[in-house]
Amino acid sequence: MNRNLTTEVQHAAPQRGELVAFVQSCWHREIVDRCRDSFVETMAHAGFEPTNVEFFEVPGALELPLMAKRLAATRRYAAVIAAGLVVNGGIYRHDFVASAVIDGLMRVQLDTDVPVLSAVLTPLNFHEHQAHHRFFEEHFVIKGAEVATACLATLEAHEGVRAGRRFLSP
Numbered sequence: 001m002n003r004n005l006t007t008e009v010q011h012a013a014p015q016r017g018e019l020v021a022f023v024q025s026c027w028h029r030e031i032v033d034r035c036r037d038s039f040v041e042t043m044a045h046a047g048f049e050p051t052n053v054e055f056f057e058v059p060g061a062l063e064l065p066l067m068a069k070r071l072a073a074t075r076r077y078a079a080v081i082a083a084g085l086v087v088n089g090g091i092y093r094h095d096f097v098a099s100a101v102i103d104g105l106m107r108v109q110l111d112t113d114v115p116v117l118s119a120v121l122t123p124l125n126f127h128e129h130q131a132h133h134r135f136f137e138e139h140f141v142i143k144g145a146e147v148a149t150a151c152l153a154t155l156e157a158h159e160g161v162r163a164g165r166r167f168l169s170p
Contacts, residue, residue, distance in 0.1 A: 018052060018078045018155070019052050019053075019054060019076055019077050019078060020043070020048075020052060020053050020054070020077055020078060020079050020080070020081065020151060021053075021054050021055075021056060021068075021071040021072075021076075021077040021079070021080045021081065022036060022039060022040075022053055022054070022055050022056070022080075022081045022083070023055075023056040023057070023058060023064060023067045023068055023071060023080065023081070023082050023083070024036055024055075024056075024057055024058075024082070024083040024084060025057070025058055025059065025060050025061045025063065025064055025083070025084035025085070026057050026058070026059055026060070027059070027060045027061065027084065027085060027087075028085045028087070028136075030133075030137070031085055031133065031136045031137050031140055032083050032084060032085055032140060034137045034138075034140040034141050034144065035083045035119050035140040035141070035143050035144040035147070036055070036083060036144065037141075037144065038140070038141045038142070038143070038144025038145050038148070039053075039081060039083075039119070039144040039145070039147055039148045039151075040053055040144075040148075041144075041145075042144065042145045042148035042149065043148045043151070043152070046148070046152055048152070054077075056071065060084070061084035061085070061086045061097060061101045061120060062097060062100060062101060064082045064084055064101055064104070064105065064120065065082075065100075065101060065104025065105050065107070065108055066104075067082075068080045068082050068104075068105055068108045068116050069108045069111070069112065072108055072109070072112035072114035072116065073112055075114075077114060078114075078115075078155055078158075079114065079115040079116070079117060079151050079154060079155060080108070080109075080114060080115070080116045080117070081116075081117050081118075081119060081147055081151060082101075082105055082116060082117070082118050082119065082120055083118075083119040083120065083140075083143075083144075083147070084101070084119075084120045084121075085120075085121050085136065085140075086098045086101060086120060086121070086122040094122065097122075098120075098122035101120055101122075102118060102120065102122075105118050105120070115151075115154045115155070115158065117147050117150050117151055117154065118147070119140075119143045119144065119146075119147040121136070121139070121140070121143065
């Protein structure tokens with residue numbers, strides 16, 4: 001799927017005043033920040049007010065599911081976006097952390113009935129050198145646009161269900 005999502009946003013912006021929570025891990029913040037910035041830009045391009053996105057941070061990816069759950073439980077947010085980078089190495093095994101985070105985020109949306117969208121990347125190989133940093137910074141720009149587009153489509157679909165509309169995506 002090699003589409004430029006920032007120019008393809010065709011979904012209606014969520015209802016005026018609807019809030020979205022964006023929670024990100026601070027591990028490799030300089031990389032994950034690119035996702036956040038791209039998310040806000042893409043949402044704004046679709047007509048969503050940037051002031052209707054509230055931002056939260058947690059130390060690492062393992063803390064994302066609990067923060068997403070607490071945010072969803074407030075019922076203030078139409079959706080929660082989680083962004084982070086789970087790298088191979090360190091104390092925990094990469095696959096364990098990646099699975100725990102993604103499974104946790106899925107459980108949150110099923111338990112709270114609030115959409116939780118993931119922009120958590122779990123690359124098998126990540127090295128602390130400039131080429132990998134640059135690659136993932138650029139990739140997080142793409143992921144930010146993709147998760148914004150998914151957020152808009154999800155909110156539109158959920159609104160359609162609430163309104164009793166039946167529709168098929170093109």
